[in-house]
Amino acid sequence: MTADATRIRSLDDPTLFVDTPATIYDAVPPYPPRSEREAEFYHLRDGELLINLGPQHPSTHGVLRVVLKIDGERVVDLDPVLGYLHRGVEKICENGDWHHAISNCDPLEYVASMFSEAMPVLACEKLLDLEVPRRAEYIRVLAWELNRIASHALFVGWLALDLGGLTPILYSFIERDEIVEMLAALTGQRLLFNYLRIGGVNGDLNHEFMSRLGDWMSHAAEQLDNNQKLLNENEIFVRRTKGLGTLDRETALRLCMTGPPLRATGIPYDVRRAHPYSVYPELEFRIPTREEGDSYARYQLHLDEARESIHIIDQVLHQMPDGPVMAQIPRLIRPRPGRAWIAIESPRGQYGCFAISDGSDQPFRLRIRDPSYFNLQAVGVLTPGNLIADTMAIMASLDPIMGGIDK
Amino acid sequence: MAMRDARREPPDRDRQPGATDSQHGQQVEAERDRNATLPAERDRAPERIQMASDQPSHPEGALQAASPSDVAEPIVVENTLWTAASPNAYGGNQPASITHLRELDVEDKSDNARWSGALEIIPTKADYVLDLIRANSLWPLLSGLACCAIEMMSAATSRNDMDRFGMFPFRASPRQADVLIVAGTLTTKMAGPLVRLWEQMPEPKWCVAMGDCTCSGGRYKRSYAVVEGIDRIMPVDVYVPGCPPRPEGLIYGMLKLQQLIIERRGHWPDRQVGPSVPAGV
The missing domain is CATH 3.40.50.12280 (Rossmann fold)
Structure with a gap:
């Protein structure tokens, strides 16, 4: 170590103090390179500089840390550092029974937690070969699509916020809070609903939910169009997102991307249509796609999907059957030993779960496949060569949620 | 720069407007002498005149640096609204409740930062005000x-x-x-x-x-x-x-x-x- 080295606290371990050159201590890890890739990344050529984006940064949508290697204002390379929100959800799920896993999986995708809490529910139902009452299935679809619209509304606001516009997020939160208050009337919670149960849902639709839903449905499409006008005709927004972060189909498929970033490249892959589940085969909806694959196309696609979701909710309300909302199941659930894979379409793509049961009342293993993790990989492909400020536009248009990425 | 201790010595309102500069100058001289007898003042170097950076060739336009004793002086606000009930209110170590506050019929109020009337001196701590802000x-x-x-x-x-x-x-x-x-x-x-x-x-x-x-x-x-x-x-x-x-x-x-x-x-x-x-x- 040279004489100008400074004693600082390690970013990774608060108990660890390391001697590091003070000028670059922010970005360089306090250990020797562990791979060829790391050695190459942390070897700086002339004029290159390492800067830290995160873990505390308003544009990283949580606690993602990205080490950017920049040359002037251009990003040369980047190295994402994950794990700042690793809460050990999968391990906790193994220690509780199947019912506990529902509330433990809730905060994985915390913007749309109706989808992440469905993981242990659907996996356990598949292991049990359980028939869920049709009314419960319709209520689930209703809750999922409402939550999808709330999530997409936030996406639009965040994208604009990361580009420097404060106003759209104020309108996004109007819509999101309306939906979330509606779901709170149904489930009792605004954010982490804990509503789905193995064999059905927690409660039937109540009067307050239905009246709020009716109010909202009367102006939902109109409100969506109004919010859209804020950005669609905004020249700054269009010029900063059009042609930026263009993703081609082969790269998207190679990176296992799903959801809106994949559909924005023109591949109409939607789990609701490709591997139908619940009552989606009985509903009419189209899979919106875009051909461009850039940030603007991803933004447009989110708006199209929100419109389709309103269409689905309309059908669900007209076709909703009467009947019970819970199947007759014992309180203590012991699925047969075996494995099950289920996948649903979350606002961010294919949300999957691979569950192993050993015949006890606890899941032996619950592996969550979160789409944000795979979509985030595209940042490494799309960002190099762009400006630092465009990194935010690309990252926000991929819409990662760190709760699911780090688990 | 000679400043009065405003707590002990209220501003002299009876002074004639036509008082000569020489009288004032003598007074300042006397104060300076009195200060000079203090050992701490004797040891201190004479006040250094600092020049304004944009006027290097005009010493008369130079700024005067504040000495540490100036900073410690209270802020004096000119009183134009009331007269004290007792002329010795400040000089006689009387409590605030019998001076200007009685005059304004607000005896229940104490003489602190919550009082928003016109005061000659605001005796408060900066932290009291800053914490409100x-x-x-x-x-x-x-x-x-x-x-x-x-x-x-x-x-x-x-x-x-x-x-x-x-x-x-x-x-x-x-x-x-x-x-x-x-x-x-x-x-x-x-x-x-x-x-x-x-x-x-x-x-x-x-x-x-x-x-x-x-x-x-x-x-x-x-x-x-x-x-x-x-x-x-x-x-x-x-x-x-x-x-x-x-x-x-x-x-x-x-x-x-x-x-x-x-x-x-x-x-x-x-x-x-x-x-x-x-x-x-």
């Missing part, structure tokens, strides 16, 4: 860790609008923030950066723990990767439990923080400052 203009740090961050943003936007209570401008930089709202699960890997954020904030600062995870570990208390409550690594002023708390809950917590700041008014220097990580953590 701080309490009504809290600038939180925009640092969301997990789920609670969404509700924190909801509290700041249209429906709940924390701006009404004087705590809106969410700053993205810790160097501009007063309040650290820790919103979301704190993991062991994030603990180091979070402490660094806290230590980067300038010193009048408060911490609000939002959500069960930050209060006690919450639903992840048994996880191997989660810090069981942020009070293990930093001081906390207000705990807002809930998983997550509603935005109204956060606003209530912030109002409690305002109340706490006002109640502890002037006691800021008593609080523990410096590195917040206890030894052995």
Whole structure:
């Protein structure tokens, strides 16, 4: 170590103090390179500089840390550092029974937690070969699509916020809070609903939910169009997102991307249509796609999907059957030993779960496949060569949620 | 620059406007002599004249540097509204209740910063006034860790609008923030950066723990990767439990923080400052 080295606290371990050159201590890890890739990344050529984006940064949508290697204002390379929100959800799920896993999986995708809490529910139902009452299935679809619209509304606001516009997020939160208050009337919670149960849902639709839903449905499409006008005709927004972060189909498929970033490249892959589940085969909806694959196309696609979701909710309300909302199941659930894979379409793509049961009342293993993790990989492909400020536009248009990425 | 001790010696109102400059000059000379007899004053070097940087060749336009004794003098506001009931009010060491406050018929009021009438001298501590200002203009740090961050943003936007209570401008930089709202699960890997954020904030600062995870570990208390409550690594002023708390809950917590700041008014220097990580953590 040279004489100008400074004693600082390690970013990774608060108990660890390391001697590091003070000028670059922010970005360089306090250990020797562990791979060829790391050695190459942390070897700086002339004029290159390492800067830290995160873990505390308003544009990283949580606690993602990205080490950017920049040359002037251009990003040369980047190295994402994950794990700042690793809460050990999968391990906790193994220690509780199947019912506990529902509330433990809730905060994985915390913007749309109706989808992440469905993981242990659907996996356990598949292991049990359980028939869920049709009314419960319709209520689930209703809750999922409402939550999808709330999530997409936030996406639009965040994208604009990361580009420097404060106003759209104020309108996004109007819509999101309306939906979330509606779901709170149904489930009792605004954010982490804990509503789905193995064999059905927690409660039937109540009067307050239905009246709020009716109010909202009367102006939902109109409100969506109004919010859209804020950005669609905004020249700054269009010029900063059009042609930026263009993703081609082969790269998207190679990176296992799903959801809106994949559909924005023109591949109409939607789990609701490709591997139908619940009552989606009985509903009419189209899979919106875009051909461009850039940030603007991803933004447009989110708006199209929100419109389709309103269409689905309309059908669900007209076709909703009467009947019970819970199947007759014992309180203590012991699925047969075996494995099950289920996948649903979350606002961010294919949300999957691979569950192993050993015949006890606890899941032996619950592996969550979160789409944000795979979509985030595209940042490494799309960002190099762009400006630092465009990194935010690309990252926000991929819409990662760190709760699911780090688990 | 000779200044009177305004507490002991009120401004001389009887002086004739036509008093000559020589009289005034003699008085100043006398004061200077009196000061010069003090040993501390004798040892001090004569006041140095500093030149204004844009007027190097004009010594008469030069600025005079303030000496440390000038800074310690009270702020004197010219009284144009009232006369004291007793001419010896300030010179005679009488309590404030029999002077100007009796004149204005407000005997129940004490002579402190809450009094908003015209005063000749405002005897207060800067911390008393500054804490009032701080309490009504809290600038939180925009640092969301997990789920609670969404509700924190909801509290700041249209429906709940924390701006009404004087705590809106969410700053993205810790160097501009007063309040650290820790919103979301704190993991062991994030603990180091979070402490660094806290230590980067300038010193009048408060911490609000939002959500069960930050209060006690919450639903992840048994996880191997989660810090069981942020009070293990930093001081906390207000705990807002809930998983997550509603935005109204956060606003209530912030109002409690305002109340706490006002109640502890002037006691800021008593609080523990410096590195917040206890030894052995």
